[in-house]
Amino acid sequence: MQFGNFELFVISDGTFRLDGGAMFGVVPRVLWEKLNPPDPSNRILMGLNCLLIRAPRDVILVDTGIGNLYNEKFASMFGVDKSTSLQQGLANLGIRPADITKVILTHLHFDHCGGNCMRDANGGIKPTFPNATYYVQQGEFEYAQDPDSRSKASYLAYNWEAVVASGQMQFITGDREIVPGVEVEVTGGHTRDHQIVKIHTNGRTACFLADLAPTNLHLKTTYVMAYDLYPKTTMEVKERVLKQALQEQWLLIFEHAPRVRVGHLKELEGRIQVESMGVGG
Numbered sequence: 057m058q059f060g061n062f063e064l065f066v067i068s069d070g071t072f073r074l075d076g077g078a079m080f081g082v083v084p085r086v087l088w089e090k091l092n093p094p095d096p097s098n099r100i101l102m103g104l105n106c107l108l109i110r111a112p113r114d115v116i117l118v119d120t121g122i123g124n125l126y127n128e129k130f131a132s133m134f135g136v137d138k139s140t141s142l143q144q145g146l147a148n149l150g151i152r153p154a155d156i157t158k159v160i161l162t163h164l165h166f167d168h169c170g171g172n173c174m175r176d177a178n179g180g181i182k183p184t185f186p187n188a189t190y191y192v193q194q195g196e197f198e199y200a201q202d203p204d205s206r207s208k209a210s211y212l213a214y215n216w217e218a219v220v221a222s223g224q225m226q227f228i229t230g231d232r233e234i235v236p237g238v239e240v241e242v243t244g245g246h247t248r249d250h251q252i253v254k255i256h257t258n259g260r261t262a263c264f265l266a267d268l269a270p271t272n273l274h275l276k277t278t279y280v281m282a283y284d285l286y287p288k289t290t291m292e293v294k295e296r297v298l299k300q301a302l303q304e305q306w307l308l309i310f311e312h313a314p315r316v317r318v319g320h321l322k323e324l325e326g327r328i329q330v331e332s333m334g335v336g337g
């Protein structure tokens with residue numbers, strides 16, 4: 057999709073499943089189960105949508121999906137389905153891993169940075185994108201090194217160790233322009249240093265919301281994941297960001313929506329909804 061000076065592509069790294077109750081926090085099951093029916097283990101289907109930004113001088117990837125370094129136990133626990141993959145999606149666009157110049161990581165949970173690294177010929181682990189600088193918030197990285205017991209299962213060090221070792225990880229602090237027109241904004245909420253990515257061009261804005269609003273069903277202020285470490289921050293920031301997104305008709309990308317991956321907001325009878333554009337690949 058052409059977006060001013062940029063080309064944007066949403067690339068699916070497959071799907072996985074998380075507990076529906078955890079995904080909707082305090083919202084009762086009767087309110088979400090019809091929109092997102094849980095399986096017999098009470099898990100709901102989750103997309104793994106990455107964003108590729110072709111900028112004038114850079115090829116930028118936002119988040120890297122769930123990857124393929126996990127074992128069978130992990131795959132069955134999370135119902136991982138890789139019938140589409142980031143690697144295949146890039147290949148379909150004619151993009152080689154070596155062409156990626158920058159990788160922006162919204163945070164370091166395994167479903168956002170799982171494709172950072174891959175197996176090498178000797179069974180070791182190496183960065184998937186050999187020429188890319190990877191960007192992460194310093195505070196997120198520090199927390200990922202020593203998470204509390206509530207977050208431990210979400211942080212898998214093999215997803216970033218090789219990137220740090222190769223010198224490709226760049227630590228940033230606070231809001232920052234990565235290339236002209238592409239900036240990160242720290243939202244906190246989901247994790248203390250969770251960040252979203254905004255793309256500005258010719259008076260228009262696109263926004264990769266990451267876990268600020270993981271799916272189009274998380275637009276309401278109170279629809280906050282139980283995983284969020286600072287739920288009140290999520291509520292406040294989400295309300296502010298979505299209000300601006302509605303007013304300025306931002307293009308929104310939902311990382312975990314299995315179907316409605318991209319859309320604009322519209323207000324219908326006082327309720328904010330997404331007008332899906334169904335773009336993806």
Ligand SMILES: [Zn+2]
Nearest residue numbers: 163165246267
């Ligand atoms: Zn997360």
